[in-house]
Amino acid sequence: MTQAIANQTKTNATFRALKCKECGAEYELQAMHVCEYCFGPLEVAYDYTALRETVTRESIQKGPHSIWRYRPFLPVATDNPIDVGTGLTPLVRANRLARRLGLKKLYIKNDAVNMPTLSFKDRVVSVALTRARELGFTTVSCASTGNLANSTAAIAAHAGLDCCVFIPADLEAGKVLGTLIYSPTVMAVQGNYDQVNRLCSEVANTYGWGFVNINLRPYYSEGSKTLGYEVAEQLGWELPDHVVAPLASGSLFTKIYKGFQEFTEVGLVEGKHVRFSGAQADGCSPIAQAYRENRDFIKPVKPSTIAKSIAIGNPADGVYALDIARKTNGNIESVSDPEIIEGIKLLAETEGIFTETAGGTTIAVLKKLVEAGKIDPEETTVAYITGNGLKTQEAVQGYAGEPLTIEPKLDSFERALERSRTLERLDWQQVLV
Amino acid sequence: MTQAIANQTKTNATFRALKCKECGAEYELQAMHVCEYCFGPLEVAYDYTALRETVTRESIQKGPHSIWRYRPFLPVATDNPIDVGTGLTPLVRANRLARRLGLKKLYIKNDAVNMPTLSFKDRVVSVALTRARELGFTTVSCASTGNLANSTAAIAAHAGLDCCVFIPADLEAGKVLGTLIYSPTVMAVQGNYDQVNRLCSEVANTYGWGFVNINLRPYYSEGSKTLGYEVAEQLGWELPDHVVAPLASGSLFTKIYKGFQEFTEVGLVEGKHVRFSGAQADGCSPIAQAYRENRDFIKPVKPSTIAKSIAIGNPADGVYALDIARKTNGNIESVSDPEIIEGIKLLAETEGIFTETAGGTTIAVLKKLVEAGKIDPEETTVAYITGNGLKTQEAVQGYAGEPLTIEPKLDSFERALERSRTLERLDWQQVLV
Numbered sequence: 001m002t003q004a005i006a007n008q009t010k011t012n013a014t015f016r017a018l019k020c021k022e023c024g025a026e027y028e029l030q031a032m033h034v035c036e037y038c039f040g041p042l043e044v045a046y047d048y049t050a051l052r053e054t055v056t057r058e059s060i061q062k063g064p065h066s067i068w069r070y071r072p073f074l075p076v077a078t079d080n081p082i083d084v085g086t087g088l089t090p091l092v093r094a095n096r097l098a099r100r101l102g103l104k105k106l107y108i109k110n111d112a113v114n115m116p117t118l119s120f121k122d123r124v125v126s127v128a129l130t131r132a133r134e135l136g137f138t139t140v141s142c143a144s145t146g147n148l149a150n151s152t153a154a155i156a157a158h159a160g161l162d163c164c165v166f167i168p169a170d171l172e173a174g175k176v177l178g179t180l181i182y183s184p185t186v187m188a189v190q191g192n193y194d195q196v197n198r199l200c201s202e203v204a205n206t207y208g209w210g211f212v213n214i215n216l217r218p219y220y221s222e223g224s225k226t227l228g229y230e231v232a233e234q235l236g237w238e239l240p241d242h243v244v245a246p247l248a249s250g251s252l253f254t255k256i257y258k259g260f261q262e263f264t265e266v267g268l269v270e271g272k273h274v275r276f277s278g279a280q281a282d283g284c285s286p287i288a289q290a291y292r293e294n295r296d297f298i299k300p301v302k303p304s305t306i307a308k309s310i311a312i313g314n315p316a317d318g319v320y321a322l323d324i325a326r327k328t329n330g331n332i333e334s335v336s337d338p339e340i341i342e343g344i345k346l347l348a349e350t351e352g353i354f355t356e357t358a359g360g361t362t363i364a365v366l367k368k369l370v371e372a373g374k375i376d377p378e379e380t381t382v383a384y385i386t387g388n389g390l391k392t393q394e395a396v397q398g399y400a401g402e403p404l405t406i407e408p409k410l411d412s413f414e415r416a417l418e419r420s421r422t423l424e425r426l427d428w429q430q431v432l433v
Numbered sequence: 434m435t436q437a438i439a440n441q442t443k444t445n446a447t448f449r450a451l452k453c454k455e456c457g458a459e460y461e462l463q464a465m466h467v468c469e470y471c472f473g474p475l476e477v478a479y480d481y482t483a484l485r486e487t488v489t490r491e492s493i494q495k496g497p498h499s500i501w502r503y504r505p506f507l508p509v510a511t512d513n514p515i516d517v518g519t520g521l522t523p524l525v526r527a528n529r530l531a532r533r534l535g536l537k538k539l540y541i542k543n544d545a546v547n548m549p550t551l552s553f554k555d556r557v558v559s560v561a562l563t564r565a566r567e568l569g570f571t572t573v574s575c576a577s578t579g580n581l582a583n584s585t586a587a588i589a590a591h592a593g594l595d596c597c598v599f600i601p602a603d604l605e606a607g608k609v610l611g612t613l614i615y616s617p618t619v620m621a622v623q624g625n626y627d628q629v630n631r632l633c634s635e636v637a638n639t640y641g642w643g644f645v646n647i648n649l650r651p652y653y654s655e656g657s658k659t660l661g662y663e664v665a666e667q668l669g670w671e672l673p674d675h676v677v678a679p680l681a682s683g684s685l686f687t688k689i690y691k692g693f694q695e696f697t698e699v700g701l702v703e704g705k706h707v708r709f710s711g712a713q714a715d716g717c718s719p720i721a722q723a724y725r726e727n728r729d730f731i732k733p734v735k736p737s738t739i740a741k742s743i744a745i746g747n748p749a750d751g752v753y754a755l756d757i758a759r760k761t762n763g764n765i766e767s768v769s770d771p772e773i774i775e776g777i778k779l780l781a782e783t784e785g786i787f788t789e790t791a792g793g794t795t796i797a798v799l800k801k802l803v804e805a806g807k808i809d810p811e812e813t814t815v816a817y818i819t820g821n822g823l824k825t826q827e828a829v830q831g832y833a834g835e836p837l838t839i840e841p842k843l844d845s846f847e848r849a850l851e852r853s854r855t856l857e858r859l860d861w862q863q864v865l866v
Contacts, residue, residue, distance in 0.1 A: 065498055065521070084523065084525070084785065085522075085523035085525075085543075085546070088498070089518075090517065090518035090548065092517070092518075092591075096590075096591070096593055110518075110548075110549075113518070113546065113548045113549060113551070115523060115543075115546045116543075116546060116785055116786060117785075117787075118546070118551075118821075118823070153785075154781075154785035154786075154787070155785055156785070157529075157781065157782050157783065157784065157785040158525075158529070158784050158785035158786075159785075160529055164850075167836070169836070169838055173826065173830075174607075174823055174826060176836060177826050177829065177830060177833055178787060178822075178823060180833040180834050180835070180836065181777070181778065181781040181782075181787050181822060181829060181833050182781045182782055182785055182787070183778070183781070183782040183834070185837070185850070185853055186834075186836035186837065187836065187837050187839050187846060187849060188836035188837065188838045188839065189839055189840070189841050190838065190839070190840055190841065191840075191841040195841040196841065198841070199841045199842065199843065199846060202843045203843065203846060206843070344614070345614065345616070348587075348590065348614040348615045348616070349590050349614075349615055349616040350590065351590065351591050352517065352549055352550075352586075352587035352588055352589070352590040352591035352592075352615055353549060353587075353591075354550075354587070354611060354614050354615070388551075388823070389611075389614060390551070390607055390611060390821070390823035390824060391823060393606065393607060393610050396610065396614060397606075397610060400610055400613040400614050401613050401616070401619075402613070403600070403602070403609060403613065403619035403620065403621035404618070404619065404620050404621065405602055405621045405623065406620050406621070406622055406623070407622070407623055407624075408622050408623065408624040408628040408629065408631070408632045409632065410632065410635045410636065410639070413620060413632060413636060416620060417597075417618070420618055
């Protein structure tokens with residue numbers, strides 16, 4: 001079944017083939033993502049023996065302060081990747097949020113401040129565009145719910161690659177402007193993400209472009225493994241007990257899992273049973289529905305939620321995410337749009353982190369799982385925050401309160417302060433009643 | 434003239450007094466900012482002999498990946514500062530922008546991705562709130578043009594401090610929401626920043642609050658020195674030849690200068706003549722006007738520009754910035770609002786960095802100075818980008834182009850692509866004509 005893998009140009013490359021997740025067929029390291037035998041998704045395979053022999057905690061720590069310190073675990077051959085400072089975002093010990101929820105050891109992995117475009121997508125795009133350049137592509141593209149378009153356009157601009165991105169026409173203003181500003185070609189498709197994605201598959205077959213999440217998907221998605229590696233390294237080379245992450249296509253979730261597995265496999269951390277819990281919005285929860293109904297297949301849905309960045313009705317890696325949640329004794333839960341807004345506010349006022357709707361979903365699900373007793377207060381828990389709130393301002397506009405308008409005079413200020421304190425007291429009385 | 438400095442609680446503190454920049458009078462390390470003798474501004478003084486003996490490049494590099502690796506140069510006594518990952522933002526080698534401008538060695542110091550709130554203000558606030566806590570304050574406050582309010586509210590939330598911020602009522606939506614979300618008390622003052630600032634001085638005298646940029650200003654402003662330290666360290670412990678930075682109050686500019694001086698003084702870098710050039714918006718350019726008219730005093734102006742974050746008509750440190758630009762053989766230049774928008778776009782499309790109006794001002798001034806022959810192409814030049822474009826979307830809305838709206842069909846995409854390519858050719862023809 002396996003094809004011979006030839007022309008590995010660099011000897012220090014530790015990735016050796018594309019391999020079908022379903023039937024195990026192997027392919028050369030080209031731009032393709034679907035198995036020709038069984039139509040399963042392709043994934044990058046590595047030489048773990050070589051990795052075990054060459055990579056140490058020290059060799060990683062000596063590397064750059066970015067995802068590229070894990071280069072041997074990433075599918076690029078070059079020693080000169082596109083490095084715009086992506087990754088190694090803070091793992092914040094969230095004591096104030098933990099107290100509010102009733103947990104003892106909670107961390108926020110904060111990709112709301114990932115570089116350069118403030119979402120975890122900078123990780124996957126840095127990898128995909130580095131690989132695209134290696135494979136000779138000069139135009140890069142993507143089907144995006146917003147964050148991916150921001151990231152692809154920005155990093156392509158930095159690297160001097162031509163860029164054309166596809167988004168649903170109804171995206172948040174910040175995500176559209178946050179793409180246009182880099183001057184790519186932007187196609188606003190009158191349809192939902194799943195329709196955008198189908199169109200892009202057709203375009204990818206017709207044009208010689210590198211679509212980061214289509215024909216380059218096996219390389220691209222590997223970038224998310226760094227969210228696993230970093231948490232392990234930042235916890236002092238230990239794995240957490242429980243992770244909570246948002247589910248869109250499901251890819252992020254499976255790759256954090258793969259990251260933990262690989263670090264264990266090559267001896268960088270001790271093996272540990274980590275529970276994986278996934279977060280969806282009620283308005284687009286095909287994976288949570290399958291989980292609840294004990295199905296092992298996904299029924300596609302038509303998304304309708306403020307959490308647009310995770311609104312994928314037909315998630316490519318949904319079944320794999322489902323499998324991981326089940327076999328690790330985790331959970332998949334969904335929350336309503338109002339709960340998502342509350343999640344955004346809760347994280348902001350306890351930890352000073354302003355996340356977008358996807359992050360609000362994660363925090364709301366975290367809260368729901370704790371309240372249902374599905375996260376043990378003693379577990380070291382990591383919640384993944386994947387994007388920045390400045391991009392989805394519409395979602396919380398009108399729910400974050402209003403400033404107190406005053407004249408530039410001391411007595412005007414004092415009257416306003418008195419009013420606000422009275423209101424606060426009233427708020428508290430309502431809480432007590 | 435000097436007062437005895439008593440009760441230094443920690444022996445490892447290297448800051449020893451507040452000292453008047455004008456008359457040299459010294460004061461205890463309390464919350465005050467104006468000299469009682471001559472009304473000059475107070476600045477923190479250090480024991481440089483102790484610093485020279487204890488701080489090395491290695492000791493710094495062993496420190497955290499944040500501004501706190503420079504703690505001995507910062508005015509806090511604690512070994513447990515508020516560290517939310519602020520600082521050590523990328524120093525990007527900007528080859529594509531350099532080529533466009535005709536420079537050989539250009540770097541962007543990118544605080545558009547500073548943590549947690551995406552502006553250089555996170556540096557000064559991290560220092561100010563750490564010091565506020567040491568001095569026993571439980572409520573913190575500020576007079577802000579937006580970024581400072583974001584940062585104070587976020588870091589106060591993380592640290593569990595009460596917070597009340599003052600902003601002009603006409604700020605950009607992103608800056609208002611980006612403050613409200615952390616649930617501080619927000620006072621929107623009907624007036625410009627200078628009026629907000631005056632009101633806050635009155636409040637600071639009446640309430641026992643720690644105003645980061647009023648009674649805590651000497652500590653607060655020291656945080657900006659880290660923008661000097663980091664550039665020196667990131668250039669391999671060398672100083673650049675020329676820096677270009679925005680001027681609002683003028684504080685940032687003087688503190689980058691102080692940072693370079695200190696590193697030279699204690700032997701961490703070799704001394705070098707660094708030219709300092711400042712950037713203002715035409716609509717609020719009191720320092721540039723004084724520079725052009727060869728005055729050594731500032732005539733306050735009434736601001737009217739899209740660059741609201743640097744719209745300070747009566748800049749507290751204006752004369753010091755003026756002095757530095759002159760004595761280093763630098764320049765102070767101003768640009769129009771359309772040039773600021775072009776500056777934002779130029780940086781985005783060449784380097785993939787989306788900055789706010791202040792950053793657009795810096796890039797537009799950089800361009801203007803190069804075109805006027807005031808920056809030598811051979812100089813190693815660093816442009817300081819101080820904030821993120823997602824906060825001032827209004828400024829570029831309508832100037833960044835529009836997406837091409839298409840149906841989710843291949844032929845609709847192909848027609849749109851053809852149209853956009855035709856338009857591009859027309860654009861080029863116009864350029865060639």
